[in-house]
Amino acid sequence: MDSCCGPEDPHRYDAVFDERFSGAIARRYGRKGLRPAEQHIVDFLTGMGIEDASVLEVGGGVGEIQLELLKRGAARAVNLELSAGYERDAARLLGDAGLLSRVDRRLGVDLAEAPDDVEPADVVVLHRVVCCYPDYEKLLGAAAEHARRALVFSYPPANVFSRVFIRSMNALIGASNLSFRGYIHSPKAMLDVVRSRGLEPAYHWSGPLWRVVGAARL
Template sequence: MDDCCSAGGDSRAPDRLADGRYDAVFDERFAQRIARQYSKRGLTPSEQHIVDYLADEVGIVGARVLEIGGGVGELQLALLERGAANTVNLELSSAYEATAGRLAAAAGVGDRVTRTVGLDLAERPNAVDEADIVVLHRVVCCYPDADRLLSAAADRARRALVFSHPPRNLVSRAGAVSVNLMMWLVGRSYRGFIHSPDAMVDVLARHGLQAGYRHRDRGWCIVGAQR
């Protein structure tokens, strides 16, 4: 979910309808724009840091990867290329699926990617099998209850979890206020959030994951934690 919270494979029938507040913001035009950027430039710097951390410090060869809110799946394609066995993507917006499918088919990994739309992990944590690695990139800022989301994600992670979040400063808070005001003015229910970084790391610790990796680039802070 680039720009704040902003794969072929079989797309499983959703357990419920995708959440309309996400569909309205992260729509097909948004998905196509992200795909074009990826096709032209490859991974963003923050995405590359996530892949390098997982490949170099955690180990991804043969791993099952669960990504929550993976959008068009560019991170998953990179992890599969580096040796992951398969990936599962959970998405609350249905608009990514066609574009994600084309990207995965073009990469020749459609049979190694599973995508599920409409399953909120925080609400139904046991509806998804555990994975070796869980990834949440540009996601927690789109979800109102970071504690519940990260708790559910941590319980699905057998070995490691990596997530990103905006820096918590005056600039990011002002940006969130501006975005939320705009959403309110146009009648959309989507809201962005700037959660406490320390509180999010504490959630992982309560679930047995120790944060040993931190990186900050221009727009995102990345936290990697292992059991």
């Protein structure tokens, strides 16, 4: 795992995932809907049965996955976010969908560092999150322990292309004196963490940029 800022830097995400970044994601979702990896996450959870379920999403950004799960029958959702840049677009999307009352967006709550501050949920989602966090074991372990029924997460493939991209991205970010870093964690090690918390991987999808794993409670 590459060296990086530690959890003690509370602003490392705000500087990268700002309102401009959020706006681009929200506009793309409004025009084209979910991207392939997001669609597979929603399909996996819908296939398991999402009716009346509670959803906990860690780092859900503008909340497009939550929106789609709520439209498909989920009862409510909690979003944990470490960057304030998404809040305006997330509120607009929820308002447009008439779902503001069914989502609790909590800013500044780090599940890995404060797991007792967050209630468990039927399903837990981490999309494009584990690769942004230095301690995958702590984050995935806390997420798995909060999942009553299922956990689904995505990560970039551990191949040469991804490693070169992450190193280049980190170099550019470091040159800007920002503390955020990206990571390529071991897929096997991440699956071992999930299994150690009583969840068994039951779904795998591989795309060119992302891998998706869905795991169910034994």
